[in-house]
Amino acid sequence: MEITTEMVKELREATGAGVLDCRNALKTSGGDFDKAVTLLREKGLAAAAKKASREANEGLIGHYVHQGAKVAALIEVNCETDFVARTPQFQELVHNLAMQVVASRPQYLAPADVPADVLAQEKEIYRKQLADEKKPEHILERIIEGKMQKFYEEACLLEQSFIKDPSLKIKDLLVEQIAKLGENIQIRRFACFEIGK
Numbered sequence: 001m002e003i004t005t006e007m008v009k010e011l012r013e014a015t016g017a018g019v020l021d022c023r024n025a026l027k028t029s030g031g032d033f034d035k036a037v038t039l040l041r042e043k044g045l046a047a048a049a050k051k052a053s054r055e056a057n058e059g060l061i062g063h064y065v066h067q068g069a070k071v072a073a074l075i076e077v078n079c080e081t082d083f084v085a086r087t088p089q090f091q092e093l094v095h096n097l098a099m100q101v102v103a104s105r106p107q108y109l110a111p112a113d114v115p116a117d118v119l120a121q122e123k124e125i126y127r128k129q130l131a132d133e134k135k136p137e138h139i140l141e142r143i144i145e146g147k148m149q150k151f152y153e154e155a156c157l158l159e160q161s162f163i164k165d166p167s168l169k170i171k172d173l174l175v176e177q178i179a180k181l182g183e184n185i186q187i188r189r190f191a192c193f194e195i196g197k
Contacts, residue, residue: 001031062094073101106157
């Protein structure tokens with residue numbers, strides 16, 4: 001099948017990949033648009049994994065003030081270069097992440113940031129809730145681990161579902177953006193401010 005310029009342009013607009021990468025993906029997939037998108041995503045995710053160890057010392061501090069000015073968030077998102085920090089895609093990402101902080105009020109960035117005493121307290125609460133269940137210890141441990149996973153999904157920003165696309169976790173959104181923008185991207189810190197709290 002002949003790969004036309006129009007096909008390459010359409011794939012490029014849909015994925016943000018380079019012209020040559022789009023042409024090669026279309027050739028490999030025999031002109032199948034959906035397969036080409038999948039190939040480019042796989043290639044992008046693999047490239048993103050390589051970039052994750054690179055230094056990210058540039059970036060932006062984003063903010064979002066919710067309607068009525070009763071709650072707001074600040075967030076620092078870093079990338080490798082000032083050039084990427086000034087792109088509309090990066091700025092939109094930072095804005096969306098600030099909105100995420102306001103909407104879902106995470107307490108921590110990642111599970112590793114949750115203090116040990118908080119984890120112990122959560123596990124103790126779950127253990128007390130399950131005290132009357134009369135289940136074997138190994139089953140109780142699995143149930144508690146499941147409840148802890150749910151706790152992480154609520155309390156840790158990287159584990160939360162993205163408010164604009166609940167099928168995507170924030171950590172997956174970052175990987176997707178690393179693949180698109182070609183640089184390591186990290187959330188450094190965030191804060192949520194609420195009137196009276």
